[in-house]
Amino acid sequence: MSDIKDIIKDENLVYKKTKVLTDNVMHYCPGCSHGVVHKLVAEVIEEMGIQEKTIGISPVGCSVLAYNYLDIDWQEAAHGRAPALATAVNRLHPEKYVFTYQGDGDLASIGTAEIMHACNRGENIVVIFINNAIYGMTGGQMAPTTLEGMKTATSPYGRDIKLNGHPLIITELIAQLPGTSYVTRQAVHTPAAVRKCKKAIRKAFENIGQKKGTSFVEVVSTCNSGWKLSPVKSNEWMVENMFPVYKPGDLKDE
């Protein structure tokens, strides 16, 4: 039997952190989906060799500091406005790979106008949409995508449809817009899901090179701190409660 020391050698390395990720320790809570999605975006950038051509737009919300973790040029947007920034960068630098990275509050609440119009114009960008149905950064308040009956800091008795309206299933609306070419809903709760999500992100970035218009990747995610569950339990809760409303799969692939 081989000794572990004999296995852990450079020539036997099969998986390590991509160089596009910085060495900064992420500020995210243990088990947060953001870390996984950051890694996937970074791996795609490395594998496509587009580090010098990629401009990221970070949002307001937990991922406001995304620029500390991916070693590319970044613009940090005001809350909800990332697609407007991305529009300008795309128009001024059509040769660049521009992506926004937005949460559900940023994209589906305060920034609804910006995302709709950027997608409708078919801006040649990638949108990464993290939907965990809660506001993480501000401490677990209700999001536009919070499920019916789901308890948050501002829906302490559960989301009441009469009071707060329905969960906004925005990705289906986005898929209606002719400016979008690829709209998909992914998750990162299992190794297989992570591999699939990475393929989706890769395809989205490749679409930029092919000038296909907007590619939109929703990642149904967990917020174990906000949900008050362990990371493992959060994944189980997500499959049971989020997936029936936010169904994983491709909505559009043209």
Added chain:
Amino acid sequence: MAEYKLMKGNEVIAEAAIRCGCDAYFGYPITPQSEILETLTLRQPWLETGMVVLQAESEVAAINMVYGGAACGKKVMTSSSSPGISLKQEGITYLAGAELPCLVVNVVRGGPGLGTIQPAQSDYFQSVKGGGHGDYKLIVLAPASVQEMNDFVDLGFELAFKYRNPALILSDGVIGQMMEKVKLSPVKPRWTNEEVIKLNGSWATTGKTADRPRNVATSLELDSARQEQFNHKLQAKYKEIQEKEVRFEKIACDDAEYLFVAYGSSSRICQKAIDLAREKGIKVGLLRPITLFPYPTKAIQEMAEKVKGILAVEMSAGQMVEDVRLAVNGKVKVEHFGRFGGMIPSPNEVVKALEDLIIKG
């Protein structure tokens, strides 16, 4: 060979933008400045210089597109009128906080609220005292003619890039809508991407290369001690701007016993009022601030030593007059005269106000 044209103030903003090598304009229609976007879309500068022109979905989106373009190190601008400028305030403070250069044009109309579509100067406070949140300043240029609408586009960009700070042209519906003879600026090519990297590569998001750390355009600094340090840096910049960039014009001040202080279209009205007053034997002059930030405080202080009284004339209920009073510091009497809500004072009204409020008062 100089090129002269008879043009509207708004049209000339568009023409000057193309000629000065502007990379992008993002706007949203609002009266009385829609001719800027209309002229640009008619001119199709993207065919000529590659300049991007885009009608955004809102003023909010437009100013954030400006942020995106400015962060690329490009010459990017927007324009609007008062209610639209209010919507842009969030983006403007983020631009100031991220130290991004850009040009904003406000063709002011009367407020508050939806107000009126007629000219006013009631956005002075918003322009020079903040507007958005936090301790920041804009470089504010106040054109008094169509010629200055032309000249200040290039000047605005020059100052914005020199100090990495948003610049604002504070115009109004009179200057925007009136036609005058204008000497157009010579055509300058847009910066190439290589020039942008050379000029602005230390901060602009041009794509991270192996030879430099990543550039991040952000106004976020969660560490309070570092945020305070950053604010000190901003304040030092504003101080330098105050020391170096004050611009004003003095008219008929040599023998003046009284003084008008007025900017933009009010200063034009005051010029006529000077003629009318002097026919009556009243020796009055005009100090016209061209930059509203930095404000010509010292020049007004000096005039306060020489005159018996000062009348601040504005198309507002009295905003800039506060800065005149701060400059004069009680030395002589300072009063305000204004028409507002879209009303424009006549030269005769201004002379009467001088007589009633300053000479007799």
Added chain:
Amino acid sequence: MAKVKGAIKVDVEKCKGCGLCVVACPSKVIDLAREVNGKGYNYAYMANPDACIGCANCAIVCPDSVIEVYKVKAEMA
């Protein structure tokens, strides 16, 4: 006959002990340590190293990219 043998290296100080790698591992190799790291987290470690097949599932689901995976094809003794 060749048997695949794997091993992982955890950056202990960066591990937040979320446990997602523990459930992602098909061979039940990983557990959280009873000890904590400098940040107070029970970090992941190979509790059952012999079972590791170097599939990298643990590293793939790790939100903090703290796991390196190594693999060899060893001849059966």
